[in-house]
Every structure is written in structure tokens, then in C-alpha cells.
Amino acid sequence: MTKIFIGVAWPYANGPIHVGHMAGCNLPPDIFRKYHRMKGNEVLMVSGSDMHGTPVTVRAEKEGMNPKDLAEKYHQMNVKAFNDFGVEFDEYHSTDDPIHIETVQKMFLRLHEKGYLYEKEMELPYCPKCDRTLPDRYVEGECPFCHFENARGDQCEECGKLMDPDMLIGLKCITCGSTPEFVKRNHFFFKLSAQEDYLKKWMSDKDYWRHHVLNFSRMFLETGLKDRPVTRDTTYGIKIPLLGHDDKRIYVWFEAFMGYYTMAVKWADGNQEKLDSFWKNPECRHYYFLGKDNVPFHTIFWPAVLKSLDWGLNLPYDVPANALLKIGGQQFSKSRGVTMNIKDIVQHYDPDAMRYYMAVTMPENRDTDFSLEDFVTRNNSELVATYGNFVHRALSFTYKNFGQIPESKLPGNEENELKTRIEQANHDAAEFLEKCEFKNGIRTLMELARFGNQYIDTKAPWSQIKQDKDACGTTLYHSIWISRALAIMMAPYMPFSSQKLWKALGEQGNVLDAKWEDALRAPKPGTTLSEPVPLFKKLEGSDADKEVKEMAPNEIAGLEKLDLRVAEVKTASDHPNADKLLVLTVDVGDGVRQLCAGLKKHYTLEEFVGKKIIVVCNLMPAKLRGVMSEGMLLAASEGEVVSLLAPPQDAQPGDRIDGTTPAAQMTINDFATYPFQIGENRNAEYAPTGGQPQALTVSGKPIGTDKNDGPGTKIK
Ligand SMILES: [Zn+2]
Ligand SMILES: [Zn+2]
Known part of the structure; x- marks a missing residue:
């Protein structure tokens, strides 16, 4: 028996866990943990909520709450979301946990x-x-x-x-x-x-x-x-265990990763041998799951701390960090308000269907895009049509005609081929899972389901039953065999549906307690089957639209909070202190303002003068390298190409973009939560997450760009 330690990056308790976080940091280790347990390995998987980070205090200040209360609220919410989504930890607590605090202070003193x-x-x-x-x-x-x-x-x-x-x-x-x-x-x-x-x-x-x-x-x-x-x-967070530093706290970046060890201390509950069996045992491999922005903390800083402690603690074995799962090309981000929360997802969709979709689109090596439309498509064309369809055909036909698992009276060569298929899938999926190649793992298993579907099609048990009941029984016996193998091997990915299938196959207990190799075992003829119900539901196209609107992030306000105006550039000059910046004066209708813009690489000073542009007029003025900037111009960028938004020909300085108003000042941070993009028709759009994109217009006329940008281009 091998021991596996799994550390999962601690999420900030500043908001609900969203799809990006789940797919990047939580689902992969959950699959990994479930698989290793089925392999008979002893696994300790830990994480917790980061209660002390500045994202928590920043959010609390915004919401007018005490940071501790805010963090506790989201901690509880996220524990429930993990649970509802089938993600299990051996220990999941928070940085407010007394053992965490005490152990962090011990580690601080030791260093x-x-x-x-x-x-x-x-x-x-x-x-x-x-x-x-x-x-x-x-x-x-x-x-x-x-x-x-x-x-x-x-x-x-x-x-x-x-x-x-x-x-x-x-x-x-x-x-x-x-x-x-x-x-x-x-x-x-x-x-x-x-x-x-x-x-x-x-x-x-x-x-x-x-x-x-x-x-x-x-x-x-x-x-x-x-x-x-x-x-x-600060006075919020873990105190420094040395005299005379009451106005300071331990920095969260330093404290949070210590949580991997502190949670193991909590788990061991005073039993040093138990703790050492995971942390000092050279045979125990340590895996860390996190997003790519967290890589240096786990491949550099944490190993350096572990080494410096000089307690003989294990260093990471692998850090299979994920790239980003994006939505409509944008980064999910609690602090930027681009979210789609798990707590909402589980209310609208089958968690297993979503786990499947996340597994097949997982950003293992590069950023990938999440969309509910794509989710609906893949749910229907892969999960329902292949896996769901196969096991439902196999089980319902057997249930109806035999009521139990029939005997294989005419095994022939095909039984050997079938065994080889299952063995191969069992071996290959295991190899992928052990290398943390979760996408390849599920692909292998879907191949087996596809093979099962083809097998039923070729054999046509609905005809066999009329001519040769033994042949039909054999076909169904084989189909049940594959179904049973899939119930076991799919369980790390889709635990809820595997359990349903397990029951329908007349098996007892929890499928996650089955052994991985048990997938090879032939089913027992004579086992009574329960009435099968389809494992997955087909979704309508409208399932994507309808639900999405309800889940659109509420932090993103409508256009009425923005003052976006047409402006005409009067003068353009170089910024005195910054190479990349230039300084413009622009007529915004009710006067002339000065802006700093980072477009020097993309436009000459001459090109600017006389140009009509779009300016955000209610941004808090800010000094950029010593020069006051009283607004921001809007430009679209794709890769190296940057182009200015171009108002309609006849628009005049001071004309407002439809729907925007003389609104109160906002920070650039708030502005950044507005999802603007260049749409299919190469015009600027407001595209709230999940909602329908809405064209940005001046007096009903669209706003384009002054260069040829493709759709999907971001506006900054
Ligand atoms: Zn940067
Ligand atoms: Zn201040």
C-alpha cells in the first residue's frame, strides 16, 4: 500500500467557489483521491479556507462587514458547495482553526x-x-x-x-x-x-x-x-509569536501553504507516528493541486520553507497546476466579479454532468474556455448519447427480458476480446490518472463506452431474443460486464451516477469502496437487477440560456453606472516620464480633459489629433507617473493589435453611449468588471456573463473600431 498526500490550494473565503476554481483546483485532486483510494492506497487530502488574506478584508470593507464574519459565511458556503459537487477532503478547515494557528506559529519560531x-x-x-x-x-x-x-x-x-x-x-x-x-x-x-x-x-x-x-x-x-x-x-490574522510585534501579522502567502502541514497535524490528532507516516515517510508522494498563478508558491517558496525547517519533512513530488478555465475569453475572478458559482450550478444541473464537462475541458496545459452552450452540447452528444445510452440499453433490455444477470452460455472468442478491452481500459486509465492526465483518463473510459454501444448495435439483442435466447443472454451478459466495469472506473469522475448504476446492477454498498481492479471481474449470473433509470438527462439548448441569465454575476451593474462619451482629440504629446505613455487633451462636450494613454506603440501623435474616440468620463482621476489623467479611452486589443473604438461618423463630442448616464465616480477596478468585447459583427458590445451581448451604440448607431479586429477581442 502506497501513501499519497494531496494538498489542495486554499481558496480565499471572499466569495463563493466558482466554476473556474473548481475545474482548476478542486475537481482534479478529488478525482485523484477517489482513484487512489480505489487502488487501495492510503490518501490524505487536505485544504481549507484562507480567512486572513487581503481579498477577504478588501471585500469585507466593501460590504461593510467584519472580515471574520464575512470569511466564516463564505467558508460555510464553500464547504457545502464541495459537498454538493461530490468533492471530498480528509480535512478541510480554515486558517482560524486553533491547531492551524498554533502550528503556524511553531513553524515561524523554528525558522x-x-x-x-x-x-x-x-x-x-x-x-x-x-x-x-x-x-x-x-x-x-x-x-x-x-x-x-x-x-x-x-x-x-x-x-x-x-x-x-x-x-x-x-x-x-x-x-x-x-x-x-x-x-x-x-x-x-x-x-x-x-x-x-x-x-x-x-x-x-x-x-x-x-x-x-x-x-x-x-x-x-x-x-x-x-x-x-x-x-x-495589520491586526487581522495570525500573531507573530515573538514579543513586541503586536501591530504585525504573519503574511498570508507564508501562512496559507503551512496549512498543508497544519491540517495533517490536526488529522493525526496527537499521534506522531501517524503524522510522520505521511510527512516523513520517503515512500509517501506529495501532490499539490492549484492554479497557475500559484505555481511559485508551491514549487519554490513552500519547498524552501520545508527545507529550512529542517524537520525532515517531505517536499512536493508533483505540482500538477492547471492553466485557466476562462469564460467567454475572460478570467473567472471573484475579485473582478466574473463568476459562475458552484452553489448555483448544482441547483440547475446534475453535478456529474458538470464534472464530466469540466474533466473533458480541463485546462491541464493551456487555458480553455467554459461555456454553458458547449456544456449542453457535450452533455447530449457524449455523456447521454454514448455512456448513458449504452448502459441504459444494456440494463433496461436485460431487466425487461431476464430480470437478472443472464448466463454467458456462448462465450466464444468475443469474451476474450471483451476482457482484453476492459483490461486495456483499466490499465490505460490508471496510467493516465497516476500521471494526473485526467482528460486522457476520461477519454479512455468513454472509448470503452463507445465500444459497448457498438457491441450492442452489432449483436442486436432485440433480434437475438426472438431467435436464440442463449445468444441474447450472452450478449447482455457481456454488456453488463462492460457496464459494471464502467461503474467502477467512472466513479472517480462521476461518483453520483456510478452509484446509481452500481445499485441498478444489483451491487451492494458504495461503489467508491470497490477496488479499481474489481472492474475486471466478471458479473455474477443470477444477480437480481433493479429497475434501471437513465443515468443522465438530455438538456435543451434553452437550458444553457435560461439558467445562465439567473446566474449572471450580480456584481456587474448595468450601463447606467457608466458615463461613456464620444470625445475628440485636440492635442497629443509624449509623456514626460514614461516611455510607453502619451498625453492627450480631449473635448468631452462639457469641457476639455487630459488623459494619459498607453498606446504609444500603436499610434503616432499625428494620428491622434482630430480623432473621435470613446472615453470613460466618470473614473476617479489618477496621476500616472506624475501626470494627471481624468478619464480613460477605450481600445480593443487582440494580441499585438490595438485599435481605438470608433464612434459613428456623425457623433459629436459629448454624445453619450446609449444607456450610460452622468454617473457617480468609480474606481478603475469597478470599471474592469464590465464585460465589453468586439462581437461577431465587429462592433463593440456589452456582454454580461451568460447573458445576451448587447451592442454599444450612440443614438442607436453601432460603435466599431478603427482597425480590423476579429470577434471576441477584448476591450480595455
Ligand atoms: Zn501583467
Ligand atoms: Zn486610501
């Missing part, structure tokens, strides 16, 4: 004793208006690498690069929009640099990692490791 933590003065952004220092997500600005305008102080959500606040262009406080000053503060730093050589050696034999994980991690190491602050100025 301090070992000389891996030291105090150093650092510069931090400080908002004079809010009178506080601003850790990571409390500041935003333009990403210096990809020029995404709302990069956070800890990481750019668009390109995934890790940030320090002082790297951002046009840094501002997300609460009040002020430009922060920099102040000096004392903080604890983790000596990450000390483990650089060790990590290089450790990573040198990790060629079996997913390419994108390995490449990213090796590149990260190549650029050199910098020590990182592990405490921050």
Missing part, C-alpha cells in the same frame, strides 16, 4: 531559531488619506510587463507576474484612489535566497512535471531568488 527569518527595514506604500500602509491587494496600478491596468500590488492577474507595489505604474490606493507615499517599516523576511542552490538541485530531476509548471519554475529560479517579507502591518 526564526534556524536563522531563516530576520528583521529588515523595507519601503511600503502608505495612503495618507486612509492613514495606513497598503499591503499587496490594497494597491493597484498598471503592470510594467503586460500593461494590464489593474495589476495588484502582489501579482498581475493578467500575465501572472509577481509584483512589488513600487513596480506598478500609476500606483494608487484601491480604497480612496489616492496616490500612496512610501514609508519605512520593519518586517520579518524569509531567507529564500539561502535555498537557491538547493532548489536548483532538487528541481533538476523533475522532468515529469507539466511543462508549463517546470518551465515557469526553472525560469523563476534562473532569475535569482530574493528574500521575501513574511509579515505585514
Whole structure:
């Protein structure tokens, strides 16, 4: 028996778990865990809710709630969502758990004793208006690498690069929009640099990692490791277990991954041997499941901490991080309000059908796109038409004509072929699952279902029954055999329907307690069957539309909160302090405003003058590298091509986009939640998640672009 430890990235308790998170971080380890248990391996899978992160406090401030209450609310909600979706953990708690807190403090002290933590003065952004220092997500600005305008102080959500606040262009406080000053503060730093050589050696034999994980991690190491602050100025979170630091707490990035160990401590419940059997046993492999933005924390920082603790704890064996599951080309994001929540999904759809869809579209190596239309199509044409159809035909025909599993009186050569087929599927799927290739795993199993369908078609038991009952019985016996094998092997992917099938086959207990190899075993003739019910439901096209609207994220308001106007460019000049920026003055109808725009690579100054553009007029003014910007122009970008939105020919400066109003000021963060895109007809659209795209117009006339952009292009 092998032991497998599975760490699942801790989600922030700042909102309900959404489809992107489930498909990227939770469903894969759940399949992995269920499979290994069926293989007879001992598995310990842990995770929990991150209650202390800035996403939680930022959200709580927005909702006017106490962060602890807010986090607890979402923690409970997410525990239920996992449960309803069939995702099981051996331990799932929160960072408020007393054992977590105590163990994190122990680890902090140990690192301090070992000389891996030291105090150093650092510069931090400080908002004079809010009178506080601003850790990571409390500041935003333009990403210096990809020029995404709302990069956070800890990481750019668009390109995934890790940030320090002082790297951002046009840094501002997300609460009040002020430009922060920099102040000096004392903080604890983790000596990450000390483990650089060790990590290089450790990573040198990790060629079996997913390419994108390995490449990213090796590149990260190549650029050199910098020590990182592990405490921050706040009174919310885990206290520093040393005297005189009451105004600081342990940084969440440092605390959250320690949760993999703390949850094992909780699970072992004081039994050191039990704990060591997973954490110090060299035979126990450690797997970590997470999204790609989390890779360096699990391939660099966490291994470095484990090594530095010097307790002989196991380092990760594999980190099969996923790329992103997007929706309509956009990133799911709780903080940006682009979501489709599991708690809503399970109310509208069969969780197994959704688990199937996520498994076949899983972003294992590159970003993939989620759409409910595609879900409906694949549910009908694959799940229902192949797997569901096969087992239902096999079971209902047998039930009706035999009431029990018939005997195989004429096995012939085909029984050997069938055995080989099942053995092959059992072997291949296992191999894929062990390599965390979940897509290939389910494909293999669907192949077996397809074979079953063909087998029934070829044999035509409905004719056989009239001529030769023994031949018919044999065909059905074989079909039941395949169905039983599928019930077992599909169980890690689709536990609910496998259980239904298991019962219908006259089997007892929980299918997840069956052994993986038991899929090879022949069924017992004479076993009484229960009346079969179809495993899956066909969905109508309208199932995608109808439900989607109800689930459209409510954080995205209508156009009435925006003041979008036609403007005419009067002058254009270079920004004095920024290479990529230029400064425009534009007539917005009720006056002239100054804007900074990052389009220098794409337009010359001459091209700008006299041009009519679309400007967001109710953005909070902000200084970009020392120059005030009082609005933002809208442009569409696809890859390298950036083009300005072009109002209709006869539009005049000050004309408003239909549906928008002289609205109150908003932050750039709020604006970023508006899903604008270039539609099929190459015109600009407002496309709320799941809803029908709606054309952006001025006096009923469409807005195009000044270059040829294809549909789906994002507007920023
Ligand atoms: Zn970026
Ligand atoms: Zn502020």
C-alpha cells in the first residue's frame, strides 16, 4: 500500500467557489483521491479556507462587514458547495482553526531559531488619506510587463507576474484612489535566497512535471531568488509569536501553504507516528493541486520553507497546476466579479454532468474556455448519447427480458476480446490518472463506452431474443460486464451516477469502496437487477440560456453606472516620464480633459489629433507617473493589435453611449468588471456573463473600431 498526500490550494473565503476554481483546483485532486483510494492506497487530502488574506478584508470593507464574519459565511458556503459537487477532503478547515494557528506559529519560531527569518527595514506604500500602509491587494496600478491596468500590488492577474507595489505604474490606493507615499517599516523576511542552490538541485530531476509548471519554475529560479517579507502591518490574522510585534501579522502567502502541514497535524490528532507516516515517510508522494498563478508558491517558496525547517519533512513530488478555465475569453475572478458559482450550478444541473464537462475541458496545459452552450452540447452528444445510452440499453433490455444477470452460455472468442478491452481500459486509465492526465483518463473510459454501444448495435439483442435466447443472454451478459466495469472506473469522475448504476446492477454498498481492479471481474449470473433509470438527462439548448441569465454575476451593474462619451482629440504629446505613455487633451462636450494613454506603440501623435474616440468620463482621476489623467479611452486589443473604438461618423463630442448616464465616480477596478468585447459583427458590445451581448451604440448607431479586429477581442 502506497501513501499519497494531496494538498489542495486554499481558496480565499471572499466569495463563493466558482466554476473556474473548481475545474482548476478542486475537481482534479478529488478525482485523484477517489482513484487512489480505489487502488487501495492510503490518501490524505487536505485544504481549507484562507480567512486572513487581503481579498477577504478588501471585500469585507466593501460590504461593510467584519472580515471574520464575512470569511466564516463564505467558508460555510464553500464547504457545502464541495459537498454538493461530490468533492471530498480528509480535512478541510480554515486558517482560524486553533491547531492551524498554533502550528503556524511553531513553524515561524523554528525558522526564526534556524536563522531563516530576520528583521529588515523595507519601503511600503502608505495612503495618507486612509492613514495606513497598503499591503499587496490594497494597491493597484498598471503592470510594467503586460500593461494590464489593474495589476495588484502582489501579482498581475493578467500575465501572472509577481509584483512589488513600487513596480506598478500609476500606483494608487484601491480604497480612496489616492496616490500612496512610501514609508519605512520593519518586517520579518524569509531567507529564500539561502535555498537557491538547493532548489536548483532538487528541481533538476523533475522532468515529469507539466511543462508549463517546470518551465515557469526553472525560469523563476534562473532569475535569482530574493528574500521575501513574511509579515505585514495589520491586526487581522495570525500573531507573530515573538514579543513586541503586536501591530504585525504573519503574511498570508507564508501562512496559507503551512496549512498543508497544519491540517495533517490536526488529522493525526496527537499521534506522531501517524503524522510522520505521511510527512516523513520517503515512500509517501506529495501532490499539490492549484492554479497557475500559484505555481511559485508551491514549487519554490513552500519547498524552501520545508527545507529550512529542517524537520525532515517531505517536499512536493508533483505540482500538477492547471492553466485557466476562462469564460467567454475572460478570467473567472471573484475579485473582478466574473463568476459562475458552484452553489448555483448544482441547483440547475446534475453535478456529474458538470464534472464530466469540466474533466473533458480541463485546462491541464493551456487555458480553455467554459461555456454553458458547449456544456449542453457535450452533455447530449457524449455523456447521454454514448455512456448513458449504452448502459441504459444494456440494463433496461436485460431487466425487461431476464430480470437478472443472464448466463454467458456462448462465450466464444468475443469474451476474450471483451476482457482484453476492459483490461486495456483499466490499465490505460490508471496510467493516465497516476500521471494526473485526467482528460486522457476520461477519454479512455468513454472509448470503452463507445465500444459497448457498438457491441450492442452489432449483436442486436432485440433480434437475438426472438431467435436464440442463449445468444441474447450472452450478449447482455457481456454488456453488463462492460457496464459494471464502467461503474467502477467512472466513479472517480462521476461518483453520483456510478452509484446509481452500481445499485441498478444489483451491487451492494458504495461503489467508491470497490477496488479499481474489481472492474475486471466478471458479473455474477443470477444477480437480481433493479429497475434501471437513465443515468443522465438530455438538456435543451434553452437550458444553457435560461439558467445562465439567473446566474449572471450580480456584481456587474448595468450601463447606467457608466458615463461613456464620444470625445475628440485636440492635442497629443509624449509623456514626460514614461516611455510607453502619451498625453492627450480631449473635448468631452462639457469641457476639455487630459488623459494619459498607453498606446504609444500603436499610434503616432499625428494620428491622434482630430480623432473621435470613446472615453470613460466618470473614473476617479489618477496621476500616472506624475501626470494627471481624468478619464480613460477605450481600445480593443487582440494580441499585438490595438485599435481605438470608433464612434459613428456623425457623433459629436459629448454624445453619450446609449444607456450610460452622468454617473457617480468609480474606481478603475469597478470599471474592469464590465464585460465589453468586439462581437461577431465587429462592433463593440456589452456582454454580461451568460447573458445576451448587447451592442454599444450612440443614438442607436453601432460603435466599431478603427482597425480590423476579429470577434471576441477584448476591450480595455
Ligand atoms: Zn501583467
Ligand atoms: Zn486610501
